Amino acid sequence: RRKLELPYASLGSLSEASHVFDPQLLAGLFGQLAGQLTDIDAGALPKSLPQTLRLVAADGSLWDTLPRMAKALYQPPLTRKTKGGFKGHFQFDVAKAAPVCGSFTECSGDERAALEKQLRPHTLYLIDRGYQSARLFVAIQAASSSFIARIKESSGFVLVRLRPLTARDLAAGVYYDAEIRLGCQAASDAPLLCLVKARIVSPPPHNLHPQRNGGKYKAYPRTEPLVQEWALLTDRFDLDADVVVLLYHHRWKVELFFRWFKCTLKCEHLFCESENGMKIQFYAALIASLLVLLYTGRKPNKRIW
Numbered sequence: 001r002r003k004l005e006l007p008y009a010s011l012g013s014l015s016e017a018s019h020v021f022d023p024q025l026l027a028g029l030f031g032q033l034a035g036q037l038t039d040i041d042a043g044a045l046p047k048s049l050p051q052t053l054r055l056v057a058a059d060g061s062l063w064d065t066l067p068r069m070a071k072a073l074y075q076p077p078l079t080r081k082t083k084g085g086f087k088g089h090f091q092f093d094v095a096k097a098a099p100v101c102g103s104f105t106e107c108s109g110d111e112r113a114a115l116e117k118q119l120r121p122h123t124l125y126l127i128d129r130g131y132q133s134a135r136l137f138v139a140i141q142a143a144s145s146s147f148i149a150r151i152k153e154s155s156g157f158v159l160v161r162l163r164p165l166t167a168r169d170l171a172a173g174v175y176y177d178a179e180i181r182l183g184c185q186a187a188s189d190a191p192l193l194c195l196v197k198a199r200i201v202s203p204p205p206h207n208l209h210p211q212r213n214g215g216k217y218k219a220y221p222r223t224e225p226l227v228q229e230w231a232l233l234t235d236r237f238d239l240d241a242d243v244v245v246l247l248y249h250h251r252w253k254v255e256l257f258f259r260w261f262k263c264t265l266k267c268e269h270l271f272c273e274s275e276n277g278m279k280i281q282f283y284a285a286l287i288a289s290l291l292v293l294l295y296t297g298r299k300p301n302k303r304i305w
Helices: 011-020 023-036 111-118 134-142 167-171 240-262 274-295
Strands: 056-062 083-092 098-106 124-125 146-150 157-162 174-182 191-203 227-232
Touching: 011 274, 023 274, 056 167, 056 191, 056 240, 083 111, 083 191, 083 240, 083 274, 098 111, 098 274, 111 134, 124 240, 134 146, 146 240, 167 174, 167 240, 174 240, 227 240, 240 274
Parallel strands: 056 124, 124 146
Antiparallel strands: 056 083, 083 098, 146 227, 157 174, 174 191, 191 227
16 A cells, blocks of 8 residues: 555445455456466376376365355355355366466355366366266266266176276275276266275374364364275376375365465465355455465475465
8 A cells, every 4th residue: 555655445345345346357367377477396296197287176165154154144044053164166177276267156056067167178077976976977977088986885896897906906996997987877878987995094193183183074083093984086087096086185185275275375264255255255365375476386285384
């Protein structure tokens, strides 16, 4: 304000700004900054991954809205105890270590429908079980892209052919690799996909408070390893099973971005009373995150935080 020799802005003007400013102007600026980013984490990716294929982790996250918002008060069921929500749908470029696309809906917004509108060509999407949808898989392939999706272990499929396991596959925890058609009664013209099942063992956690658990799921014991069964579905037959498992590990980088976004950039709570104002707050924080990457030229670490 001093540099531009501007007068003070009244609180009324600041309050009105969240209703009259256009957040799409910030969305355009966010897109321009995302286009200026270069790969800063590409060395950790497998060499067998095609260079023309972008590795992107897609996921959504929820934010509670202020109770004074009308949408928060009058969402069904009509009770004051019902909390309103706001959901952000993001695409996180693994090589650039930054978000490259984002959209916003109400808390009940379908993540699969949001991703279908954001699809880009020449991209390998990493998605979790919440995105399991035959329609979405077909749409990704129609957009000249690919996917590695974790599906439910109980999902039905028709076995076409088993693929032999190598020593690297076994070392990565893979115990099943097959060509399948998704669906219990899949037709002969259904898309041919690759199903990889792996047993992943995570070491005991060392940074969890024994009496605090604020996450979605209950923390596993601090002294015991966590054993998970992964069922990964992909349309990339040129990738070995161990590479598919390794690539899916990168999906958790979007979760780390949510931690950075909510805790470090202080966007855990929304302070606007309008949907327009919330979008302005989101895009301002996203732009700040990209500016940190452009200024430092590397992934944010604890010192940068």
